[in-house]
Amino acid sequence: MYSVKEMFYTLQGEGAHAGRPAVFCRFTGCNLWSGREQDRASAICNFCDTDFIGTDGQNGGKFATAESLANKIKSFWATPEGTPYVVFTGGEPALQLDKALVMAMHAVGFEIAIETNGTKPLPRNIDWICVSPKSTTEVIIQKGNELKLVYPQTDAMPEKFNALQFDHFYLQPMDDLIDKPGQTNNTQDTIAYCLRHPQWKLSLQTHKIIGID
Numbered sequence: 001m002y003s004v005k006e007m008f009y010t011l012q013g014e015g016a017h018a019g020r021p022a023v024f025c026r027f028t029g030c031n032l033w034s035g036r037e038q039d040r041a042s043a044i045c046n047f048c049d050t051d052f053i054g055t056d057g058q059n060g061g062k063f064a065t066a067e068s069l070a071n072k073i074k075s076f077w078a079t080p081e082g083t084p085y086v087v088f089t090g091g092e093p094a095l096q097l098d099k100a101l102v103m104a105m106h107a108v109g110f111e112i113a114i115e116t117n118g119t120k121p122l123p124r125n126i127d128w129i130c131v132s133p134k135s136t137t138e139v140i141i142q143k144g145n146e147l148k149l150v151y152p153q154t155d156a157m158p159e160k161f162n163a164l165q166f167d168h169f170y171l172q173p174m175d176d177l178i179d180k181p182g183q184t185n186n187t188q189d190t191i192a193y194c195l196r197h198p199q200w201k202l203s204l205q206t207h208k209i210i211g212i213d
């Protein structure tokens with residue numbers, strides 16, 4: 001059984017594929033935060049910008065089989081043109097994305113991306129792996145396509161990750177959910193870090209800038 005918070009067709013906002021049309025499938029639940037505001041301060045990951053509780057979002061629901069979820073995802077790709085692309089996110093998608101769903105998505109012709117915190121094993125054959133380390137957690141997914149670190153995090157500074165095996169290293173300014181002026185500092189500090197350490201590139205959350213999902 002797969003539990004999905006929401007699904008929608010939009011542009012990937014972040015990282016190396018920013019601007020690319022994709023179906024987003026947001027799974028319910030995460031291993032680093034309950035998702036409840038009263039638990040945020042004590043959570044391992046405490047800056048999350050996402051509501052991933054329940055199945056009540058747009059096109060959310062429970063799916064009994066990989067094939068039924070794959071067919072639903074396919075229904076949001078509205079054109080015969082291009083290679084259909086799905087981004088599995090959450091919550092933490094590694095808690096639910098399994099071999100059966102990877103096979104079912106490939107069977108309906110999709111390329112598969114994942115946005116993961118890197119603390120849980122992944123099934124084989126995911127086409128694009130984006131790992132975003134959090135706080136003091138151990139990153140067990142040590143290779144992939146992009147490492148996209150939210151910056152700054154006291155317990156997860158870039159030096160900890162710069163020797164891992166990724167093709168792209170991105171820093172994404174922390175969207176400060178409370179202190180909006182603080183956000184400007186995060187962006188300026190991220191730019192300054194990239195300029196000093198050019199292994200790292202800036203990733204902006206462009207969907208927030210242009211006002212799409």
Ligand SMILES: C[S@@+](CC[C@H](N)C(=O)[O-])C[C@H]1O[C@@H](n2cnc3c(N)ncnc32)[C@H](O)[C@@H]1O
Binds near residue numbers: 089116132148173174
């Ligand atoms: C909501 S997470 C879901 C996927 C997975 N649990 C993870 O953390 O990578 C999706 C992406 O948003 C990033 N993110 C979450 N909160 C953010 C914030 N306040 N500012 C900037 N990026 C954020 C995460 O680091 C991750 O790259």
Ligand SMILES: Nc1nc2[nH]cc(C(=O)O)c2c(=O)[nH]1
Binds near residue numbers: 014
């Ligand atoms: N447009 C858009 N791009 C995204 N890239 C990663 C997202 C996520 O929440 O995982 C996200 C999202 O929520 N929307």
Ligand code: SF4
Binds near residue numbers: 046048049052117
């Ligand atoms: S690991 Fe990802 S989904 Fe979980 S709380 Fe952190 S940012 Fe949100």
Ligand SMILES: [Mg+2]
Binds near residue numbers: 049050
């Ligand atoms: Mg998001």
